Amino acid sequence: MASNLQIAILGFSLESNRNAPVSDRLAFEQTLYADAAEIKKELAGDRTGLPGTVRGFCQHMDQQGPWTPVPVLLAEAPPGGPAEQAFFDEMLNTMRTGLETHIKTHGLLDGVYISEHGAGLSTAEDDADGAVFEMVRNAVGPDVPIIATLDLHGHVTPRMTSAADVMVAYLTNPHVDQVERGIEAATIMLEMSRGLRPVSTLIKVPMISPAVCLLTAGGPYADLINYGQTRVGGQILNVSILAGFAPADATTNGMSVVVTARDDAEAAAELATELAERAWADRHRYKTNLISIETATTNATQVLNNPQLPALLLADVADNPGGGGRGNTTYLLSALHRQGLSGIVFGMFFDPTLAEKAYAQGVGAIFQALFNSKDNSRFSEPFAGEVLVEKLADEPCIGRRGIYKGRRVDLGRCALLDLDGIKILVVSRRHQCADPIFLERMGIDLANTRVLVIKSRGHFRAGFDEHFKAGQIVEVDAPGLTTPNIAKLNLQNVPRPVYPLDTDMQWAAS
Ligand SMILES: [Zn+2]
Numbered sequence: 224m225a226s227n228l229q230i231a232i233l234g235f236s237l238e239s240n241r242n243a244p245v246s247d248r249l250a251f252e253q254t255l256y257a258d259a260a261e262i263k264k265e266l267a268g269d270r271t272g273l274p275g276t277v278r279g280f281c282q283h284m285d286q287q288g289p290w291t292p293v294p295v296l297l298a299e300a301p302p303g304g305p306a307e308q309a310f311f312d313e314m315l316n317t318m319r320t321g322l323e324t325h326i327k328t329h330g331l332l333d334g335v336y337i338s339e340h341g342a343g344l345s346t347a348e349d350d351a352d353g354a355v356f357e358m359v360r361n362a363v364g365p366d367v368p369i370i371a372t373l374d375l376h377g378h379v380t381p382r383m384t385s386a387a388d389v390m391v392a393y394l395t396n397p398h399v400d401q402v403e404r405g406i407e408a409a410t411i412m413l414e415m416s417r418g419l420r421p422v423s424t425l426i427k428v429p430m431i432s433p434a435v436c437l438l439t440a441g442g443p444y445a446d447l448i449n450y451g452q453t454r455v456g457g458q459i460l461n462v463s464i465l466a467g468f469a470p471a472d473a474t475t476n477g478m479s480v481v482v483t484a485r486d487d488a489e490a491a492a493e494l495a496t497e498l499a500e501r502a503w504a505d506r507h508r509y510k511t512n513l514i515s516i517e518t519a520t521t522n523a524t525q526v527l528n529n530p531q532l533p534a535l536l537l538a539d540v541a542d543n544p545g546g547g548g549r550g551n552t553t554y555l556l557s558a559l560h561r562q563g564l565s566g567i568v569f570g571m572f573f574d575p576t577l578a579e580k581a582y583a584q585g586v587g588a589i590f591q592a593l594f595n596s597k598d599n600s601r602f603s604e605p606f607a608g609e610v611l612v613e614k615l616a617d618e619p620c621i622g623r624r625g626i627y628k629g630r631r632v633d634l635g636r637c638a639l640l641d642l643d644g645i646k647i648l649v650v651s652r653r654h655q656c657a658d659p660i661f662l663e664r665m666g667i668d669l670a671n672t673r674v675l676v677i678k679s680r681g682h683f684r685a686g687f688d689e690h691f692k693a694g695q696i697v698e699v700d701a702p703g704l705t706t707p708n709i710a711k712l713n714l715q716n717v718p719r720p721v722y723p724l725d726t727d728m729q730w731a732a733s
Pocket residue numbers: 374375376398
């Protein structure tokens with residue numbers, strides 16, 4: 224074991240939705256913008272403020288012997304529009320200075336671990352993640368191992384593969400393997416400290432898939448990932464297949480197949496080709512199964528009227544804050560309310576102005592609520608109704624299940640409002656409703672909730688599966704920034720031809 228390795232830790236995580244409002248400094252500061260001192264503090268504490276990937280990486284390094292983490296900067300915003308350019312440039316500069324200052328004072332690093340998303344855009348740059356990776360390589364020199372973890376919704380580019388040695392993407396969606404992938408990155412880092420110099424191949428498959436078709440419990444993407452994993456071992460160090468993120472609408476879009484071999488470049492290329500061809504041959508299977516708002520309303524009515532029917536979860540997948548949605552569209556809410564339905568829980572609605580108003584009114588107050596009084600972005604239509612303030616909360620909470628498990632999440636000021644029997648959780652920080660704790664701490668009894676509306680594309684599944692199994696979940700085709708309906712995304716920048724926009728196109732991996 225090499226002794227006392229000095230490993231830099233940094234990362235930029237933004238899943239960019241081209242049409243969502245720009246992600247500015249505040250979006251990062253309200254989520255994660257931790258400098259060296261803050262990361263150090265987290266590492267010395269309970270670590271709940273760090274992404275699962277970083278927790279996993281550091282935990283494994285801790286267990287394997289002496290090492291010195293060299294924290295640089297961790298930046299993460301909720302999925303949203305491209306990062307504002309001046310902020311992004313400043314962030315890159317802070318990272319570069321951190322790396323260079325360390326090298327000047329302590330000599331060369333033994334490695335760099337990057338916790339990245341992979342679908343980041345800045346307002347002037349489609350390959351923001353490539354810019355981060357390239358900056359790191361330039362700062363640390365050609366021989367220092369660089370290993371990155373990536374979200375499976377990311378886009379890998381040649382600029383990224385030429386800068387980093389190994390890419391480790393999530394294998395699960397919902398992403399419940401973040402800690403595990405961090406551990407894997409650390410394992411590879413340790414092997415590299417003993418001399419391993421892996422080689423990888425990237426193949427871009429011209430496929431853009433609806434986000435709801437990329438779950439890994441079953442379906443074409445699960446089959447592809449699982450098959451890839453059967454080939455890991457021996458010469459093959461890692462297989463990462465990133466489906467990408469359609470709403471990014473970027474020149475980097477498409478599925479990325481990355482195979483890393485220990486030293487046999489040909490083995491990596493051969494397997495990458497095989498996997499890419501397998502993905503392409505299966506492209507027709509990535510089909511959505513959405514229901515209309517009218518059908519959703521009918522289904523909800525039936526469930527509320529008939530206690531024999533199982534409880535129902537309506538997923539408002541087109542307004543997923545976890546994909547850049549504002550978490551505030553009112554299409555489904557107004558349809559359910561118009562129908563006079565009572566006994567529904569609505570999780571959650573992003574509207575800081577309304578949460579503030581509820582706070583000013585206090586618990587027990589009844590007032591005329593105006594939803595979306597301030598947000599003028601597309602799809603943020605106003606809605607009004609008389610509500611009762613049931614409960615207020617403003618403390619951050621620790622995730623209980625699924626993607627937020629063990630992670631501190633701050634929803635800002637929260638208010639549970641009762642709108643004629645529809646209980647709506649209004650929050651001040653934009654997050655997807657992926658953890659039951661958000662509702663439970665407001666007094667919601669999920670075991671006895673008959674109809675639950677959730678603004679999330681799929682991560683809620685790993686949080687709410689105690690009470691809502693796959694068969695009780697329907698995905699609703701409402702308007703929104705994260706619609707899984709590829710045709711409605713009106714993609715302008717993706718490389719063409721691409722499936723399914725160019726349905727009859729031909730393609731081969733080699
Ligand atoms: Zn993702």
